[in-house]
Structure formats: C-alpha cells, structure tokens
Amino acid sequence: MEPLSVHPLKCSGPKAKVFAVLLSMVLCTMMLFLLQLKFLRPKINSFYAFEVKDAKGRVVSLEKFKGKVTLVVNVASDCQLTEKNYLAMKELHKQFGPFHFSVLAFPCNQFGESEPRSSQEVESFVRQNYGVTFPIFHKIKILGSEAEPAFKFLIDSSKREPRWNFWKYLVNPEGQVVKYWRPEEPVEAIKPDIVELIRQIIVKKKEDL
Numbered sequence: 001m002e003p004l005s006v007h008p009l010k011c012s013g014p015k016a017k018v019f020a021v022l023l024s025m026v027l028c029t030m031m032l033f034l035l036q037l038k039f040l041r042p043k044i045n046s047f048y049a050f051e052v053k054d055a056k057g058r059v060v061s062l063e064k065f066k067g068k069v070t071l072v073v074n075v076a077s078d079c080q081l082t083e084k085n086y087l088a089m090k091e092l093h094k095q096f097g098p099f100h101f102s103v104l105a106f107p108c109n110q111f112g113e114s115e116p117r118s119s120q121e122v123e124s125f126v127r128q129n130y131g132v133t134f135p136i137f138h139k140i141k142i143l144g145s146e147a148e149p150a151f152k153f154l155i156d157s158s159k160r161e162p163r164w165n166f167w168k169y170l171v172n173p174e175g176q177v178v179k180y181w182r183p184e185e186p187v188e189a190i191k192p193d194i195v196e197l198i199r200q201i202i203v204k205k206k207e208d209l
Contacts, residue, residue: 046175050150053138057122074108076115076165085166086130088187089209103134
C-alpha cells in the first residue's frame, strides 16, 4: 500500500489577498468608529437632561425642573408604607413647593408587585386618597436591562439601588444626586437637607440681583 501523500495547500491568488486586506481595513475602521462613539459620546451628568413620560404617556422634559430641588421617589399603591409616605411627601411639597421644590413620583411594580395599577389609575388613586398635587409619572422599571434611564442615572450617581418602594433621592438644582433615604426613614430626616438647598437657591438669586 502506497503511503498517503500530503498535498500542500494552494496559495491564495492576488485577488483573494486584496479582498482579505480590504476586509480587514473595513473591520478595523468599524471597530475604531464604535470605540469613538463609546468614548467620545458626551456623558449625561444631570438628572434634568432626561426625558420621561407623564401618567398619560406624554413625553416630558425634566429640564422644566432644573433650578429646583427635587425629591425623586419610586412609589407603589398597595404597600404597607404607602399611606405614611404619600402623606409625608404631600406635606413636604406643600411646605417647600412649588417654586423651589417638587416631589417627583415614579410608580414601579418591581417590589412585591405592589403597584398593579396603570399609570393613570395610580394618578387618580393618589389624588383622591391622599390629595397629592406633585407630579405622578408613567409607571416604570428601575431594575434590570429595561430600567428607566433617568432613574438609572440616580442609581449610578448614588451607588445605591432601591431595595423596596419609596426609596428617595434628593437632587440639587443642577441635577446631581446629593443624598438618598430608605423608605422607613422619617420625613424629619429629609427636611434639613431640603431647607439647606433651598436656602442656597435663594442666596444665589439675591446675589444675582
């Protein structure tokens, strides 16, 4: 039996080599472009730079709250903390709003499935039961890949992810997170920080006159 002979592979022709070079150049160019998009894209550094939806599904620019102090809260209607927190937030909004301060409420159903209502139903429920006048936004997700970008900004900025309903983030007039509170913390713990930020707004306005 004759031994098996090994045939050398044929060298690619000139056209194939040119094609391979061109393909490599195209791939390199695409990779450089993608890297450029990633690193040169301006980073959003303000909560007020985002757009969200209101309870009726209409797009709202958070820019309208720039210059104010805002307390951003993930809310739920069927939670053991619902009444206490809504009444406390109502009092804060009444005491310090609406010119220098606002509570911004974002319904979320990711904690104990305690917000089964639609966005409009949530808005109607809290208006009728607690008499709140601060904005109620569209129901969102705040955890996982479908998280609302504006709320993800709060989480990334504070390095604190909500673990339950009524997690609170205090945002200054420039749109940066300055503090956060867990749902069980009393409203008395929040007031001093709101007062200080509002004081700074008033002082700045007087200086600008």
